[in-house]
Amino acid sequence: QVQLVESGGGLVRPGVSLRLSCAAAGRTGSRYSMGWFRQVPEKDREFVGSISFSGGKLYYADSVKGRFFVSRDDAKNTVYLQMNNLTPEDTAVYYCAADSYYAGSDPRYYNYWGQGTQVTVSS
Numbered sequence: 001q002v003q004l005v006e007s008g009g010g011l012v013r014p015g016v017s018l019r020l021s022c023a024a025a026g027r028t029g030s031r032y033s034m035g036w037f038r039q040v041p042e043k044d045r046e047f048v049g050s051i052s053f054s055g056g057k058l059y060y061a062d063s064v065k066g067r068f069f070v071s072r073d074d075a076k077n078t079v080y081l082q083m084n085n086l087t088p089e090d091t092a093v094y095y096c097a098a099d100s101y102y103a104g105s106d107p108r109y110y111n112y113w114g115q116g117t118q119v120t121v122s123s
Helices: none
Strands: 002-007 010-012 018-026 033-039 046-051 058-060 068-073 078-083 092-099 117-121
Touching (some): 018 033, 018 092, 033 068, 033 078, 046 068
Antiparallel strands (some): 002 018
């Protein structure tokens, strides 16, 4: 079992940057592929970005490519989502997810999820 806890969300103005963290606890002896998703009310959970368990592969949604960056610090059992040049369209609850191998965009294949952190971008 792996427990995931996101942090770093908040209310920010358009154009600023924000970094989300996802701390893993539990069976962290094995490395996991980690994904970031976001969700707004009445819409499906949307893939944002992911990093493979080795850290060698990164994937991003087209909507965030070049603005958002995923990284991991295995010594701290933490994955980060650096979000730059935020827009109101980035407003959502952001979730991190983990799986032993899968690092793709389909949320159905991730076994572990955090509780989410709200990001609101508004002037």
